[in-house]
Amino acid sequence: MNTIPLILLLLFGSALLAYFVGKINFVLKVGIALAGLLVSSYFFLTLYGLSEKFIFHLAGFELTWQINSLSWFFGMLIFGLGILVAIYSTVYMRGKERVDFYCFALCTTIASMFGIVVSGDLLSFFFFWEIMTWSSFLLVIYYRYEAQTAGIKYFVMSAIGAYSMLIAILMIYARLGSFSFQALSAGWQGFSLGTQIAIIILFVMAFGVKAAMMPLHTWAPEAYAISPSSFTSLFSGVLSKMGIYGFVLLFYVFSAGKLSASFVDIHGTSLPGYILAWFGALSALIATLIAIVQDDAKKLLAYSSVGQLGYIILGLGLGSSIGVSGALFHAVNHTIFKGMLFLAVGAVFYRTGTRKFSELGGLISRMPYTFFVVLLGIITIAGIPPLSGFGSKWLIYEAIIQKKMVFLAVVTFAASTASFMYCYRLIFGIFLGQRDEKYDDVKEVPWAMRGPMLLLSLFTIYLGFYPYHLLNLIAEVEKTVLGIHPFAYGQSVLFSRFGSVDTMTVMNVVAVVFVIVFVLFSLLYKRSRKVGLKDIHTSGEIPGEEINLHYAIDFYQPFSRGVGAVLKRSADRLYMNFASNMEGLFDMMRYIYTGNGQTYVMYVIVFLAFVLAFSSWLI
Amino acid sequence: MSPMNIIWMIAMPFIGAAIGLLYIGISRNITARVQNRFGPPPYQNIIDIIKLYSKKTAITHGVMFHLGPVLAITGTISTLMFVPILTGNYPIYLFSFQGDLILLMYIMVFGCLAMALGAGQSGNPNSAIGVSRGLTQMFGYEVPFVIALIILMVRFDTSSVLDIIKAQDTVAHWNIFRSPFSFIAAIAAFLGMMGNKPFDIVFAPAEISSGPPSEYGGKYLALMQTNRGLFAFVKLVLYTDLFLGGAGDFITLILKTFALFLIPLFIGIVNPRFRTEQAMTFFWKWPTAIGVVGLVLVLL
Numbered sequence: 028m029n030t031i032p033l034i035l036l037l038l039f040g041s042a043l044l045a046y047f048v049g050k051i052n053f054v055l056k057v058g059i060a061l062a063g064l065l066v067s068s069y070f071f072l073t074l075y076g077l078s079e080k081f082i083f084h085l086a087g088f089e090l091t092w093q094i095n096s097l098s099w100f101f102g103m104l105i106f107g108l109g110i111l112v113a114i115y116s117t118v119y120m121r122g123k124e125r126v127d128f129y130c131f132a133l134c135t136t137i138a139s140m141f142g143i144v145v146s147g148d149l150l151s152f153f154f155f156w157e158i159m160t161w162s163s164f165l166l167v168i169y170y171r172y173e174a175q176t177a178g179i180k181y182f183v184m185s186a187i188g189a190y191s192m193l194i195a196i197l198m199i200y201a202r203l204g205s206f207s208f209q210a211l212s213a214g215w216q217g218f219s220l221g222t223q224i225a226i227i228i229l230f231v232m233a234f235g236v237k238a239a240m241m242p243l244h245t246w247a248p249e250a251y252a253i254s255p256s257s258f259t260s261l262f263s264g265v266l267s268k269m270g271i272y273g274f275v276l277l278f279y280v281f282s283a284g285k286l287s288a289s290f291v292d293i294h295g296t297s298l299p300g301y302i303l304a305w306f307g308a309l310s311a312l313i314a315t316l317i318a319i320v321q322d323d324a325k326k327l328l329a330y331s332s333v334g335q336l337g338y339i340i341l342g343l344g345l346g347s348s349i350g351v352s353g354a355l356f357h358a359v360n361h362t363i364f365k366g367m368l369f370l371a372v373g374a375v376f377y378r379t380g381t382r383k384f385s386e387l388g389g390l391i392s393r394m395p396y397t398f399f400v401v402l403l404g405i406i407t408i409a410g411i412p413p414l415s416g417f418g419s420k421w422l423i424y425e426a427i428i429q430k431k432m433v434f435l436a437v438v439t440f441a442a443s444t445a446s447f448m449y450c451y452r453l454i455f456g457i458f459l460g461q462r463d464e465k466y467d468d469v470k471e472v473p474w475a476m477r478g479p480m481l482l483l484s485l486f487t488i489y490l491g492f493y494p495y496h497l498l499n500l501i502a503e504v505e506k507t508v509l510g511i512h513p514f515a516y517g518q519s520v521l522f523s524r525f526g527s528v529d530t531m532t533v534m535n536v537v538a539v540v541f542v543i544v545f546v547l548f549s550l551l552y553k554r555s556r557k558v559g560l561k562d563i564h565t566s567g568e569i570p571g572e573e574i575n576l577h578y579a580i581d582f583y584q585p586f587s588r589g590v591g592a593v594l595k596r597s598a599d600r601l602y603m604n605f606a607s608n609m610e611g612l613f614d615m616m617r618y619i620y621t622g623n624g625q626t627y628v629m630y631v632i633v634f635l636a637f638v639l640a641f642s643s644w645l646i
Numbered sequence: 647m648s649p650m651n652i653i654w655m656i657a658m659p660f661i662g663a664a665i666g667l668l669y670i671g672i673s674r675n676i677t678a679r680v681q682n683r684f685g686p687p688p689y690q691n692i693i694d695i696i697k698l699y700s701k702k703t704a705i706t707h708g709v710m711f712h713l714g715p716v717l718a719i720t721g722t723i724s725t726l727m728f729v730p731i732l733t734g735n736y737p738i739y740l741f742s743f744q745g746d747l748i749l750l751m752y753i754m755v756f757g758c759l760a761m762a763l764g765a766g767q768s769g770n771p772n773s774a775i776g777v778s779r780g781l782t783q784m785f786g787y788e789v790p791f792v793i794a795l796i797i798l799m800v801r802f803d804t805s806s807v808l809d810i811i812k813a814q815d816t817v818a819h820w821n822i823f824r825s826p827f828s829f830i831a832a833i834a835a836f837l838g839m840m841g842n843k844p845f846d847i848v849f850a851p852a853e854i855s856s857g858p859p860s861e862y863g864g865k866y867l868a869l870m871q872t873n874r875g876l877f878a879f880v881k882l883v884l885y886t887d888l889f890l891g892g893a894g895d896f897i898t899l900i901l902k903t904f905a906l907f908l909i910p911l912f913i914g915i916v917n918p919r920f921r922t923e924q925a926m927t928f929f930w931k932w933p934t935a936i937g938v939v940g941l942v943l944v945l946l
């Protein structure tokens with residue numbers, strides 16, 4: 028049997044099995060889901076480097092499922108994070124209600140995402156895309172009533188995306204008579220300019236919703252905040268990448284790099300790509316500014332996710348090899364650090380029951396492993412060397428500056444600097460500062476939750492040393508699928524036409540200096556005396572032990588005053604106003620459809636009178 | 647790697663810290679003269695640090711508190727390693743072949759954030775307020791700073807500091823004259839980076855009892871002060887490299903860096919302190935506007 032349908036069968040099968048058999052006990056359902064995932068990812072690993080096709084006919088349509096380096100690349104993210112999340116869930120979800128439902132939805136989501144990346148035609152792509160939407164919707168509304176608004180918003184936005192994709196697909200089918208990607212990339216050139224623009228806009232809307240691109244991001248903060256943390260990391264880390272995968276398909280596979288032929292070039296980038304890059308950059312900046320003032324850790328991460336996806340979209344829009352490599356590299360990084368951070372915030376929630384910075388604080392000595400994970404996570408997310416986040420951001424910046432898009436570069440750099448602020452807020456609010464007494468005996472989470480987080484942090488350190496292995500994979504994708512000539516890079520050196528950076532040297536310099544200073548400082552001077560967090564200098568006034576001086580409420584108040592003009596505006600409110608205006612408009616219908624039988628009888632009589640009066644003309 | 651290079655690698659942090667601290671000592675003298683006082687001798691800061699290092703006890707609040715200053719100076723020394731210090735006949739390049747301006751921009755922040763983390767664990771609300779102010783201000787001054795750097799990178803079509811130095815072979819070719827807009831934007835950012843008044847909101851001794859370091863004492867404070875001196879030196883050298891054509895020998899280096907050092911000092915002496923949001927938005931007004939003019943010019 029072909030491997031691709033086997034993997035899909037395994038995943039969907041384990042989803043159903045986990046749901047029905049799982050009614051019996053907890054271990055069984057989690058075990059089935061986990062086993063299904065492990066076995067299918069084993070089969071997935073055997074697909075490395077192959078390009079297989081599985082073609083079958085259904086209802087008169089030819090459906091193609093294929094694996095190539097691009098689908099393998101995204102599949103790697105799906106299975107990598109999917110397994111870690113499943114392991115984490117075994118403890119996180121224990122004792123919660125409806126675990127069978129959770130397992131079912133999780134497996135279905137993973138299966139559908141894999142389905143998306145192996146789809147070789149628009150029909151199965153759309154089919155799996157819809158499965159992904161509703162299965163993730165089921166997980167968003169896991170906490171039923173409190174998740175209602177978030178769920179509805181997610182579903183409405185996804186539906187808008189899905190319908191625009193459907194229209195685009197039908198437009199393509201009407202012109203080409205085929206759903207396959209190959210026919211599309213061959214026939215793209217034949218479309219008129221208007222059709223090309225329409226298809227691009229419709230697809231960008233569809234993919235933009237899933238990639239939470241501004242201004243289509245409004246579902247993301249609430250949906251991320253309310254869904255179970257174990258799933259959120261998959262949601263943000265991988266599910267949003269499906270939007271990115273869509274963008275890659277649209278700009279590099281469907282149109283096969285022919286966009287610049289039909290559109291104006293700006294700084295060597297086709298107009299659609301340039302506009303997309305601006306959307307990405309503005310998403311990065313605005314979402315980062317909003318993230319800074321959040322009080323809910325998961326909302327902060329959600330907005331940060333929107334911002335980081337903005338970088339990826341920006342890199343894809345640029346279109347040069349270095350930009351696309353940066354974008355794909357950042358996609359992997361984003362999966363890693365968003366996985367780490369959402370899992371870590373989930374771990375904190377698991378132990379303390381809150382995600383609000385104003386209620387947490389000082390957990391560093393109680394949850395040191397989680398702290399370490401968050402520390403590495405924020406270093407990566409901020410793009411500070413020597414961890415892997417720097418490599419991808421470096422590539423994206425070099426790509427922008429090479430194209431001389433100076434204003435784009437300024438916006439991107441500003442967004443990146445602003446991200447330091449929310450990074451600090453995240454780690455300070457939860458782990459540093461003074462601890463409330465009620466958290467004095469909080470314990471570190473079990474190993475099944477620690478393990479996945481620590482494993483992800485190892486990845487970010489490793490990629491910080493050697494971006495080489497990942498870049499090889501990306502170069503393979505660019506060569507075989509995207510038709511871009513990959514840029515030069517060495518074992519650990521990243522080159523651009525502009526400059527180069529040796530990640531290995533950076534890592535070594537930092538490590539060596541740190542070790543020397545640390546040894547000299549800590550071991551030669553053994554003169555530190557540990558005192559409690561409440562034993563601080565307060566200018567003579569001694570607050571009682573019970574008074575908590577954790578500075579967490581309105582942490583960046585001067586900042587919010589300074590950028591108030593930006594924060595005041597909200598795409599969400601705009602849509603809500605639009606919706607309520609529409610509701611008002613449709614309310615006018617009530618004057619016609621009153622629900623009163625007599626009115627309807629009157630309509631019928633008026634109509635009949637009308638017909639009678641003018642019947643002579645009609646005949 | 648030549649033995650000479652290795653010796654410089656080991657010696658440079660010490661030399662840099664000494665020069666930086668000496669500058670800060672001189673600045674205390676200058677400030678004192680403006681205020682009609684005499685002030686301490688220029689080497690007072692170095693004596694203070696030696697005293698602090700030899701203190702018998704130091705109080706720590708936890709692991710991150712302990713690691714904060716260590717990581718801060720790690721970041722600063724790492725930054726130093728990627729900045730070309732001398733370019734003449736006896737060059738000191740250290741590792742600057744292996745990194746470029748974008749790396750420098752990011753690795754410069756490493757130390758600041760590490761210090762912020764250390765200060766965060768001290769449990770003192772003043773430290774946290776200081777950090778919150780510092781990051782806010784950083785967001786402000788990074789905007790003109792990146793504009794200035796982008797102007798240089800696009801103009802010379804390179805992001806390597808060494809190439810930018812090479813392009814400034816004569817005095818007339820110094821970027822201060824060739825790209826004045828970039829220089830003005832960068833100097834405005836420099837005011838924020840150096841933390842002299844009116845941008846000393848992070849430490850603000852009279853408001854938040856010197857902010858982030860308020861819980862640090864003994865060897866920790868000593869390390870933080872060393873870091874302060876070294877970091878000042880690194881920033882001065884970087885600015886010299888970018889705008890004043892680098893330096894061929896130590897005397898030129900000292901002259902140029904000291905001239906740069908005086909700019910924020912003189913502005914600071916005669917100005918009161920900004921409020922935090924003013925300190926942030928200040929950078930987005932004139933410095934950014936001038937920088938944008940430079941950006942447009944460099945594209946033409």
